[in-house]
Amino acid sequence: MSADRQVSGVPPRSGVRTAAIGAACASAxxxxxxxxxxxxxVLGRPDLGxxxxxxxxxxxxxxxxxxxxxxxxATARASRVAGTEVDGxxxxxxxxxxxxxxxxxxxxxxxxxSGTGPARxxxxxxxxxxxxxxxxxxxxxxxxxxxxxxxxVALLIAVPPLRPTFEHWWWLPDPVLSVLLLLxxxxxxxxxxxxxxxxxxxxxGVPAVFRVSYxxxxxxxxxxxxxxxxxxxxxxxxxFLAGLAIDVTLLAVALVLRLAYRTDVISMAGWVDRLLAALxxxxxxxxxxxxxxxxxxxxxxxxxxxxxxxxxLARATRLVTKDRLLGLTEGETAELAAIGxxxxxxxxxxxxxxxxxxxxMGWLLLRYAVPFGxxxxxxxxxxxxxxxxxxxxxxxxxxxLAVVIGQYAVVPLLALRERRLRRAGVLR
Amino acid sequence: MSLTVTRLRxxxxxxxxxxxxxxxxxxxxxxxxxxxxxLAGSPAQPARAAPCLPGQPxxxxxxxxxxxxxxxxxxxxxxxxxxxxxxxxxxxPGVYDAPVPEGLTVHALEHGHxxxxxxxxxxxxxxxxxxxxxxRFSADxxxxxxxxxxxxxxxxxWGRIDLLERYDEQRITDFVRQLRGRYDHGWTRRYDCDRA
Numbered sequence: 251m252s253a254d255r256q257v258s259g260v261p262p263r264s265g266v267r268t269a270a271i272g273a274a275c276a277s278a279x280x281x282x283x284x285x286x287x288x289x290x291x292v293l294g295r296p297d298l299g300x301x302x303x304x305x306x307x308x309x310x311x312x313x314x315x316x317x318x319x320x321x322x323x324a325t326a327r328a329s330r331v332a333g334t335e336v337d338g339x340x341x342x343x344x345x346x347x348x349x350x351x352x353x354x355x356x357x358x359x360x361x362x363x364s365g366t367g368p369a370r371x372x373x374x375x376x377x378x379x380x381x382x383x384x385x386x387x388x389x390x391x392x393x394x395x396x397x398x399x400x401x402x403v404a405l406l407i408a409v410p411p412l413r414p415t416f417e418h419w420w421w422l423p424d425p426v427l428s429v430l431l432l433l434x435x436x437x438x439x440x441x442x443x444x445x446x447x448x449x450x451x452x453x454x455g456v457p458a459v460f461r462v463s464y465x466x467x468x469x470x471x472x473x474x475x476x477x478x479x480x481x482x483x484x485x486x487x488x489x490f491l492a493g494l495a496i497d498v499t500l501l502a503v504a505l506v507l508r509l510a511y512r513t514d515v516i517s518m519a520g521w522v523d524r525l526l527a528a529l530x531x532x533x534x535x536x537x538x539x540x541x542x543x544x545x546x547x548x549x550x551x552x553x554x555x556x557x558x559x560x561x562x563l564a565r566a567t568r569l570v571t572k573d574r575l576l577g578l579t580e581g582e583t584a585e586l587a588a589i590g591x592x593x594x595x596x597x598x599x600x601x602x603x604x605x606x607x608x609x610x611m612g613w614l615l616l617r618y619a620v621p622f623g624x625x626x627x628x629x630x631x632x633x634x635x636x637x638x639x640x641x642x643x644x645x646x647x648x649x650x651l652a653v654v655i656g657q658y659a660v661v662p663l664l665a666l667r668e669r670r671l672r673r674a675g676v677l678r
Numbered sequence: 679m680s681l682t683v684t685r686l687r688x689x690x691x692x693x694x695x696x697x698x699x700x701x702x703x704x705x706x707x708x709x710x711x712x713x714x715x716x717l718a719g720s721p722a723q724p725a726r727a728a729p730c731l732p733g734q735p736x737x738x739x740x741x742x743x744x745x746x747x748x749x750x751x752x753x754x755x756x757x758x759x760x761x762x763x764x765x766x767x768x769x770x771p772g773v774y775d776a777p778v779p780e781g782l783t784v785h786a787l788e789h790g791h792x793x794x795x796x797x798x799x800x801x802x803x804x805x806x807x808x809x810x811x812x813x814r815f816s817a818d819x820x821x822x823x824x825x826x827x828x829x830x831x832x833x834x835x836w837g838r839i840d841l842l843e844r845y846d847e848q849r850i851t852d853f854v855r856q857l858r859g860r861y862d863h864g865w866t867r868r869y870d871c872d873r874a
Contacts, residue, residue: 342810411817417789425767472775513815520773520809523816527770572683574691586681594681605695611701616709624717628743628766638747 414531421524450492542610715863730871775842795824836861
């Protein structure tokens with residue numbers, strides 16, 4: 251899920267000047283959105299994915315211009331709110347410098363052109379109306395998500411055999427088949443997670459975009475929610491929590507089914523039980539990751555940054571931490587100074603959360619990912635070094651090796667191709 | 679107030695970070711020791727007697743990781759195997775309808791699981807009872823048919839075996855309860871029975 255974009259302040263200054271708004275500026279004003287955000291206001295160009303934080307007089311000024319008032323009248327209105335004279339024309343120049351009056355072009359618009367670009371993007375569903383999405387995030391739905399969370403916690407505490415281990419990645423006696431056949435349902439789960447963010451965005455009327463795309467051979471789901479920055483913070487929680495809410499619901503279903511099988515309430519094939527365990531492991535790993543990998547701007551980060559009323563907490567935390575451990579360059583010091591007081595104050599302790607998250611990430615990787623990965627590498631390597639050409643295992647291992655090596659081999663080949671195209675003037 | 683920290687404070691932050699990272703590496707010792715154990719396999723050892731435990735002890739063979747192509751030439755010291763060369767990956771505990779290769783079940787034993795195998799002649803009602811036991815101990819038991827048995831049921835743990843002529847619930851559940859988790863790339867208990 252895309253996190254909030256960086257926003258910065260463009261405060262109005264003193265001194266009144268009257269200036270005519272240019273035609274381009276006037277038409278771009280129609281594309282500006284103004285929203286309230288705590289003590290600040292956010293001016294946004296959702297079509298460009300650009301947002302700036304301004305004090306109240308700035309928002310009053312832009313709102314007046316959008317209502318058709320001349321610059322002088324809008325400036326007077328903003329001055330009344332500020333309690334001092336403000337410079338409306340200077341403020342407009344600041345907004346222009348921040349790119350808020352740029353005209354949309356095919357390369358700057360957030361809407362991708364289908365079938366073009368380095369990664370072909372496929373619009374999955376044209377749109378869902380807010381009224382259709384709203385029941386999924388109403389009081390009844392959130393009660394269901396809360397019940398699912400309680401069920402998961404209770405089952406994992408009370409029934410230890412339901413806790414997945416890294417062995418559950420190998421739910422079939424063939425390790426390569428285990429991975430290959432787990433991929434489609436795992437992709438489906440990832441798609442549902444992203445789609446739930448998207449639906450939550452739609453439920454509050456945000457024109458979010460959900461895409462199915464690919465990078466290399468990897469399937470990618472993308473939810474573009476940059477326009478969320480123009481909505482009140484209290485409405486954003488549901489969007490940030492939506493992915494985890496559906497994950498925990500699916501995890502509860504998987505655990506309850508496994509418990510029902512274990513207690514002879516239902517019957518199913520042994521492989522279905524093991525597949526459910528593998529999917530539960532996949533979901534649990536992803537959910538813990540979302541809270542641990544704050545440094546990667548996960549859903550957990552977005553939730554915390556929103557709750558702490560910060561605008562660019564990730565950058566502030568990075569700079570404060572770098573200052574503490576290594577020191578900052580002059581440019582970085584200036585950048586830190588330009589970040590809001592609130593973000594800087596939170597960053598002073600948020601770095602410790604980053605550190606705690608990194609320790610949990612290390613534990614997750616060592617406990618679940620590395621044993622699996624190391625065993626797979628050993629197995630594939632061993633089967634290629636000691637080949638039995640007539641066996642399926644050898645060809646599976648050779649195929650895995652070819653795909654892995656291919657991933658790395660294609661990088662220098664692409665670099666060489668780009669250099670050739672650049673020299674030929676095709677690429678710039 | 680200055681935005682950046684003083685040199686003294688920077689030194690303190692650096693020292694605190696090093697202390698925290700060392701503590702974190704120490705706290706994660708369990709997982710990475712398990713990884714090393716998982717990659718290295720297990721050494722040969724004489725049978726661990728433990729007369730208080732169900733089943734009979736079996737000498738523990740050198741147990742490295744092998745490729746699929748090497749499995750055909752491996753000879754184990756018991757049928758079914760209770761230790762020895764095995765594949766680098768293992769199987770998840772659970773119920774399997776088809777035989778599971780010895781290279782996988784030995785790795786499951788090395789992780790502390792109990793493997794229950796039954797001959798193809800085992801009556802369906804006994805297989806159903808075995809499935810019930812495997813479900814009850816779903817985190818500990820691998821249940822699968824086995825072509826190496828003419829009749830009966832074989833219970834195996836790392837370096838331990840019990841062969842049953844017929845289904846015996848008490849004997850099976852005792853074996854599972856007392857031998858699950860006894861070994862996990864190393865003995866998990868110093869003493870199996872009372873020291874007296």
